[in-house]
Structure formats: structure tokens, C-alpha cells
Amino acid sequence: MPIPSPRSWPLSIKLSLTITTVVTVVGFMIGTVMVVQDWKRFHDELGEKALLLSESIAITAPKAILRNDHWSLYLSLKNMASRRPGTGGNHQVITAMILDPEGRVLAHLQPAENPMGLHFSPDKGVEQDLFIRALGTRTPIVLSSGGYSRTGFQEGVVPLFSDQKYMGVVRVRLSVSQLYEKAKSTAAIVLVLILFFVIIGSALGTIVSRRMVKPLTAVTQGLEAVGRGEMTDFAPIPVKERDEIGRLSVTFNQIMAELAEKKMLEEEIAMSEKLIALGRITAGVAHEVNNPLAGLLNCVDTLRKHPDDKKLIDRYLPVIDQGLHRIKDIVHNLLVGLKIEESQETVNIEHVDKLYDLIAAENRDRNIDIIWKNNTDKNLNIPGKIEQIVYNLLKNAVEILPDGGRVAFHMHQSGQHLIIEVSDNGPGIPSNIRNQLFDPFFTTKINGSGLGLWVVYRLVQSMEGIIEVISEKDQGTTFHVAVPIITTRAA
Amino acid sequence: MRLIYLVLFFWITPTYSADTEASIRFGLTAVVLTENLRFLDQWSEYLEHKIDRKVEFVLRKSYREVMDLLDTGDIEFAWICGYPYVQIRKPEFLQLLTVPVYRGAPRYYSYIIVHHKSPYKRFSDLKGKLFAFSDPDSNSGFLYPLVLLAEKGNKPETFFRQTFFTFNHAETVQAVSEQVADGGAVDSYIWEYLAVFKPEITEKTRIIKKSPGFGFPPIVSRVGVNRDTVKLMKDTLENMNQDSTGKILLDRLKLDGFGHFPDSLFNEIRAMANRIQRSDSKYTMSPID
Numbered sequence: 200m201p202i203p204s205p206r207s208w209p210l211s212i213k214l215s216l217t218i219t220t221v222v223t224v225v226g227f228m229i230g231t232v233m234v235v236q237d238w239k240r241f242h243d244e245l246g247e248k249a250l251l252l253s254e255s256i257a258i259t260a261p262k263a264i265l266r267n268d269h270w271s272l273y274l275s276l277k278n279m280a281s282r283r284p285g286t287g288g289n290h291q292v293i294t295a296m297i298l299d300p301e302g303r304v305l306a307h308l309q310p311a312e313n314p315m316g317l318h319f320s321p322d323k324g325v326e327q328d329l330f331i332r333a334l335g336t337r338t339p340i341v342l343s344s345g346g347y348s349r350t351g352f353q354e355g356v357v358p359l360f361s362d363q364k365y366m367g368v369v370r371v372r373l374s375v376s377q378l379y380e381k382a383k384s385t386a387a388i389v390l391v392l393i394l395f396f397v398i399i400g401s402a403l404g405t406i407v408s409r410r411m412v413k414p415l416t417a418v419t420q421g422l423e424a425v426g427r428g429e430m431t432d433f434a435p436i437p438v439k440e441r442d443e444i445g446r447l448s449v450t451f452n453q454i455m456a457e458l459a460e461k462k463m464l465e466e467e468i469a470m471s472e473k474l475i476a477l478g479r480i481t482a483g484v485a486h487e488v489n490n491p492l493a494g495l496l497n498c499v500d501t502l503r504k505h506p507d508d509k510k511l512i513d514r515y516l517p518v519i520d521q522g523l524h525r526i527k528d529i530v531h532n533l534l535v536g537l538k539i540e541e542s543q544e545t546v547n548i549e550h551v552d553k554l555y556d557l558i559a560a561e562n563r564d565r566n567i568d569i570i571w572k573n574n575t576d577k578n579l580n581i582p583g584k585i586e587q588i589v590y591n592l593l594k595n596a597v598e599i600l601p602d603g604g605r606v607a608f609h610m611h612q613s614g615q616h617l618i619i620e621v622s623d624n625g626p627g628i629p630s631n632i633r634n635q636l637f638d639p640f641f642t643t644k645i646n647g648s649g650l651g652l653w654v655v656y657r658l659v660q661s662m663e664g665i666i667e668v669i670s671e672k673d674q675g676t677t678f679h680v681a682v683p684i685i686t687t688r689a690a
Numbered sequence: 691m692r693l694i695y696l697v698l699f700f701w702i703t704p705t706y707s708a709d710t711e712a713s714i715r716f717g718l719t720a721v722v723l724t725e726n727l728r729f730l731d732q733w734s735e736y737l738e739h740k741i742d743r744k745v746e747f748v749l750r751k752s753y754r755e756v757m758d759l760l761d762t763g764d765i766e767f768a769w770i771c772g773y774p775y776v777q778i779r780k781p782e783f784l785q786l787l788t789v790p791v792y793r794g795a796p797r798y799y800s801y802i803i804v805h806h807k808s809p810y811k812r813f814s815d816l817k818g819k820l821f822a823f824s825d826p827d828s829n830s831g832f833l834y835p836l837v838l839l840a841e842k843g844n845k846p847e848t849f850f851r852q853t854f855f856t857f858n859h860a861e862t863v864q865a866v867s868e869q870v871a872d873g874g875a876v877d878s879y880i881w882e883y884l885a886v887f888k889p890e891i892t893e894k895t896r897i898i899k900k901s902p903g904f905g906f907p908p909i910v911s912r913v914g915v916n917r918d919t920v921k922l923m924k925d926t927l928e929n930m931n932q933d934s935t936g937k938i939l940l941d942r943l944k945l946d947g948f949g950h951f952p953d954s955l956f957n958e959i960r961a962m963a964n965r966i967q968r969s970d971s972k973y974t975m976s977p978i979d
Contacts, residue, residue: 267854268854268855269852269854270822270854270857270861270865273865273870277868306870310868310869311805311868314820314872315852315854315871316820316852317851
């Protein structure tokens with residue numbers, strides 16, 4: 200599994216990693232400083248101890264040198280080196296020597312290698328340098344070598360004077376190896392402590408960052424839910440702090456609550472609108488069917504009373520026929536409008552052109568000017584619904600026009616869409632009723648059913664198309680329809 | 691009543707005076723190992739018990755200091771080396787008390803020792819080397835090697851690169867064992883004593899020359915000390931091997947006992963001292979007078 204880029208890591212991990220890193224770095228820095236300081240302090244103390252030991256030798260040495268008592272000089276070095284038998288002491292004498300002004304050995308802790316009376320012969324470059332510095336000094340000094348290594352040492356160098364005459368030098372060299380071991384164990388303790396604090400710090404950091412980031416995670420999840428449109432099952436983020444994140448959480452909770460309320464309201468509105476529409480349809484059907492029915496029932500009643508009156512029969516029968524046809528039309532339109540989804544039939548585009556003849560025939564006596572323009576591909580197959588749309592729009596336009604009016608039909612393709620435009624030079628639609636234009640049973644015509652444009656609207660909607668109305672008072676009206684035809688292109 | 695008090699007074703006085711009588715002071719030098727203070731306490735207790743007087747051992751670093759104490763009368767007895775004993779003093783303030791018997795005879799030797807890993811086989815191999823003497827007033831630790839050198843017409847300052855005194859036979863052994871000195875001259879009694887009690891030191895040394903026998907370092911009394919005290923001390927020491935406590939103490943000293951021997955026992959040392967005195971007065975003791 201590939202590790203994702205740090206940029207996409209969760210904030211809680213990044214925060215706790217940062218805290219852990221900071222704690223570790225700070226811990227190690229403090230630890231290093233502690234160990235180094237500790238080392239320096241003990242190192243300096245070791246130097247002072249070496250100097251002190253040299254000085255203790257230097258007190259008695261001049262007299263012994265004057266007496267030529269080399270054995271006493273040697274014993275003083277030896278006793279000094281084994282001052283704490285058994286305990287091991289807190290220092291370790293590597294070597295000690297007393298040299299005369301010419302650098303000859305007066306006494307040496309390793310007499311076999313450094314015979315008395317012969318010139319002290321340091322071998323290495325460092326040793327030679329230390330030897331020269333020891334012989335050169337006329338004041339007590341501490342010479343260091345080896346730095347932080349376990350083979351390092353501190354050397355106390357004390358020049359010997361008798362009656363202001365320089366008589367030689369005492370050198371006592373202490374090993375830092377015990378110091379080194381001490382520093383090592385201190386470092387180990389410090390390391391363990393640091394690790395302990397790192398673990399504690401990291402755990403605390405993780406807990407703190409988790410707690411800090413938790414509301415942010417909830418906000419993010421909430422926003423993602425909003426993006427998906429799920430808002431109802433959102434649980435409010437618990438707010439414990441009053442900091443920026445706390446305030447963000449509070450605000451977010453409010454926004455979510457308001458969004459949820461809005462959605463609920465919208466749903467309620469949609470529901471009530473549905474009920475209103477249903478009511479309107481019901482009322483429309485009741486009204487539109489009831490009107491002819493009253494007349495029909497009247498006619499039937501009259502005919503039943505005068506079954507032999509031929510005059511009455513001739514007069515009422517066409518009325519009954521007309522009324523029943525009207526009811527049939529209304530029911531047909533309602534069925535068309537309500538069952539549009541079921542219709543999947545396609546027809547050739549030329550079927551639309553036949554409507555010209557139909558409309559022209561229906562309005563032959565009204566002197567309506569019909570301008571017909573079809574710029575589409577003649578082989579195009581279109582849903583049958585389009586034929587109905589065009590017929591309804593043309594019929595609507597013609598009905599609103601006074602005699603001698605003009606209707607223009609224009610159909611063409613634009614990309615994957617079929618564009619239909621039906622314009623008239625009629626009186627236009629008043630702006631106050633434009634919202635109700637596509638409502639069922641809404642009509643301004645005396646004999647209109649109020650279902651024609653509603654059916655158009657429903658058909659366009661079912662094809663996921665768009666219908667627009669451009670209209671101004673006394674400037675005519677244009678219906679503009681765009682429906683996708685990509686799925687209905689002839690194979 | 692008064693008489694009774696008077697009688698009581700005289701009766702008490704001797705006891706009182708005996709208690710307060712100055713203790714017998716006995717000087718010790720490095721001819722014996724003086725580090726063992728517990729042994730010295732036991733020995734002084736033994737002598738106190740026998741002599742019925744407090745005995746106090748007086749320790750000094752060098753033979754010279756002990757000789758000075760004898761001269762000034764600060765000590766009554768001393769265990770000294772044969773070399774100071776044979777010195778001519780005017781007036782003489784020493785007299786021979788008794789001589790320790792060591793391994794059946796009142797004799798001991800001077801050992802010339804070197805480090806056991808050193809290549810030196812003969813005394814002449816030590817030419818140009820570093821040599822440790824014990825005490826400038828010691829027969830075995832100084833006079834004998836001087837004579838050895840003088841026999842070949844040499845002197846220490848020209849024969850050896852450097853010399854030093856340890857003022858203590860045991861420390862001479864230590865100096866050689868620790869290679870501070872390439873060679874050294876020691877008392878055979880001390881070396882053998884160390885070989886028993888501190889073999890780790892003597893194991894690091896090797897004897898390359900053993901001198902002829904010399905009179906064992908004697909115990910002397912100061913001229914002028916109460917004759918009875920001298921006799922009591924002499925008898926006590928010479929009879930130590932007669933009782934168990936004395937035997938235990940003698941065993942600790944690794945001695946057979948103490949015995950009466952004539953002054954002629956020290957003629958060899960006397961001859962060597964004279965020889966050195968003739969050749970170079972620098973190495974002889976200045977007359978103490």
C-alpha cells in the first residue's frame with residue numbers, strides 16, 4: 200500500500216507528529232547540553248584535583264631534591280597514586296613524575312620505563328608538546344588532552360621552587376576514563392528520561408491534537424454530507440472550548456440547523472404545491488366536466504319528459520354530442536399530460552410539416568398568415584411528443600390571434616438540441632399571469648380548457664428540455680423550446 | 691598514730707617511686723621491621739612483665755638519629771647495626787648487651803639484589819646503573835658495597851650513574867622490586883624476613899651476591915645505665931627462648947634467641963670500616979662526641 204503524500208495526511212497526525220518532533224528535538228538538545236555541562240564541570244574538577252595532587256607533592260619535593268632523597272620523591276608519588284586503597288578513588292592516576300629543570304627524571308611512577316637520572320623522553324608529538332609546556336611553565340597549570348575521548352586526561356603541573364630558585368616540575372596525570380563512564384551513565388539516564396518525556400509528550404500531543412481537530416473533522420464531514428445533499432441525519436458537533444474552533448463549531452451547527460430547516464420548509468412547500476396542483480386539477484376537472492354535465496343532464500331530463508317530441512330531439516342531441524366531446528377532449532388531454540412518460544414512440548421529422556396543413560385547414564376562414572420554416576435534417580427521427588408540442592403551441596397561438604393575425608414557426612438543430620420557435624403578433628401575455636401560464640386548467644380563453652400549454656410543459660419536462668416565453672404587451676409572444684434529440688437520432 | 695602514718699609513707703613510697711620511675715626506652719632501627727606496631731606492643735608488654743618496668747620502644751628513621759638519642763641519654767637500649775657499633779667514640783657511650791642468634795649463629799649477610807627480570811648477573815654488571823643503599827650507617831646496606839667497590843678501586847659516584855638511600859632495608863627491597871633502582875644492598879635477615887611475610891616483594895628480586903658472614907646487628911646499652919637494669923634486660927632477652935610467650939615473640943622475629951658473644955664478633959666489620967676510613971673519610975661516620 201503506497202504511503203500517501205504528507206500533504207494529504209490528517210491534521211491530527213500532522214499535529215501530533217509535529218509535537219513529537221518538537222518534544223524530541225528539545226529533549227535531545229536539553230539532554231545534550233546537560234551531559235556536556237556535566238562533563239565540563241567534572242572535567243574541570245578533575246583538572247583541579249590533578250593540580251591539588253601535584254601541589255601536595257610540590258610541598259615536600261624541594262627539600263627531598265636538595266637532600267638528594269630520590270627515594271622519598273618516588274614514595275611521595277607512589278603514596279599519592281594509591282591514596283585511597285580499596286575504594287578505587289574518584290580519580291585514576293595514569294602517571295606522575297618529578298623532573299629537574301633540564302628534564303631529567305627525579306622520580307617517576309613508572310620507574311622501569313623512566314629511569315631516574317636520565318632525560319625524560321616523551322615519544323609522541325602530543326607528549327613532547329606537553330613536556331615542553333610543563334617544563335616551560337613557572338606557574339601551576341592544568342594541561343588537558345584527549346577532549347571527550349575515554350583516553351583523555353587532565354594533568355596538574357606545578358613548578359618547584361626553593362628560595363625562588365627553579366628546581367623542576369611536578370606532573371600528575373589523571374585519567375578521564377572514570378569520568379567518561381560517569382558521563383556515559385548520565386547520558387544513558389538522560390536518554391531514558393528523554394524517551395520517557397517523548398512518549399508522554401507524544402501521547403499528550405496526540406490526545407490534544409485529536410481533541411482540537413475533532414470538531415474540524417466533524418465540520419468537514421458535515422460539509423461533505425451537505426455536498427451529497429444529506430442533511431437530515433446530521434448530529435450537532437459537541438462544543439467544549441470557546442476558542443476559534445469552538446466558535447467555528449457553533450456557527451457550523453447553526454448553519455446546519457438552518458439548512459436542515461430550510462430543506463424541511465422546501466419539502467413542505469413542495470408538498471403543499473403538489474396538493475395545490477392536485478386540487479387545481481381536481482377542481483378543473485370537476486368544473487370543466489360539471490359544466491357540460493349540467494347541460495347534458497338537463498337535455499336528457501327534457502327528452503325523457505318529451506320522448507316523442509322530434510323537435511326537441513333534433514335540438515338537444517347535437518348539444519349532448521358537443522358536451523360529451525368536450526368531456527372526451529378534457530379527459531384525453533389529461534391522459535396525455537399525465538401519462539407522457541409511457542410514450543417512447545418516434546416519428547420522422549416530416550410528420551411535423553403535416554401540421555401546417557392541419558392548422559391551415561382548421562383556420563381557413565380566419566385569414567391567419569402562417570409562416571413555416573423547417574431547417575432540420577429531413578432524415579431525423581424525433582420523439583412523437585414533439586409533434587404534440589408543436590401542434591399545441593400553434594393551436595394556442597392561432598386561438599389567441601384576431602382574424603388576419605400572423606403565426607411563425609421555425610425549427611432547426613443546434614448541436615444536440617432541436618430548437619422550436621413559435622411566434623405570434625398577438626396581444627402578448629400580461630406579466631401578472633405569466634407564472635400561471637403552464638398551470639393546468641388556467642386559461643384566458645372563453646372556450647379554452649387550460650390544458651394545452653400544461654401538456655406542452657409536461658412533455659418538454661419529460662424530455663429534459665427547456666421552454667421559455669418571451670412576451671410583451673401588444674408585441675406578440677414567442678415560445679422557445681429546446682429538447683435534446685441525441686438519443687432519438689435515426690440509426 | 692603519727693608513726694603509723696610515717697611507716698605507711700615509707701611503705702608506700704617505693705611502690706609509688708617504682709610506678710613513676712622513668713620507663714626504659716629502647717631504640718629500634720631498620721635492622722628489624724618496625725612497621726608491626728602490634729608486635730612491638732606485645733614485645734614491650736613481655737619485657738615490662740619480666741623487668742617490672744615500663745618499656746617503651748622508640749622508633750627513628752635513620753641509624754644516626756638512634757645513635758644521637760643514645761649519645762644524649764634519651765634512650766637506654768638500642769638495637770643498632772654493627773657498623774655504628776664498631777665506630778670509635780670518645781668517650782665510648784655504648785656497651786654490647788647481647789647479640790641475636792639467627793639460624794643457629796649470630797651472623798647475617800649483605801645481599802646485593804637486582805630485579806628478577808634484569809640481565810645483571812654480577813655486581814660489576816651494575817656499572818653505570820642506579821643503586822639503592824639502605825642507610826649510610828648500615829653495614830650490609832652501605833659499608834659492604836662500598837668495600838666491594840673499593841676493592842676494584844671504584845667509588846659509588848663514579849661507578850654508579852646515581853645512588854640514593856632508602857634508610858630502610860625493606861624499602862631497598864621495594865625499590866629494586868619496583869625497578870626504581872637497578873640494584874640494592876640489603877640485610878639478609880630483612881630480605882629473608884620479607885620472603886616469609888611479603889613474598890610478593892622478594893619474588894621480584896634476585897640475589898646476585900652474598901657477602902661473607904658478619905656479626906648480627908647487636909643490642910647495646912648506654913654507658914651509665916643502672917647495672918641491675920642492664921643485667922635484667924640482658925637476662926630477659928637471652929632467656930626469651932625459655933618460655934612460651936618469648937618463643938612466640940622470637941618466632942615472629944624469626945630469631946633463635948639472644949646470646950652473649952664477644953666484641954670480636956664484629957672484627958670483620960671493624961676491618962671493613964677501617965679500610966674505608968683509610969681510603970676515603972667521606973664515607974665514614976663522623977665521630978660522635
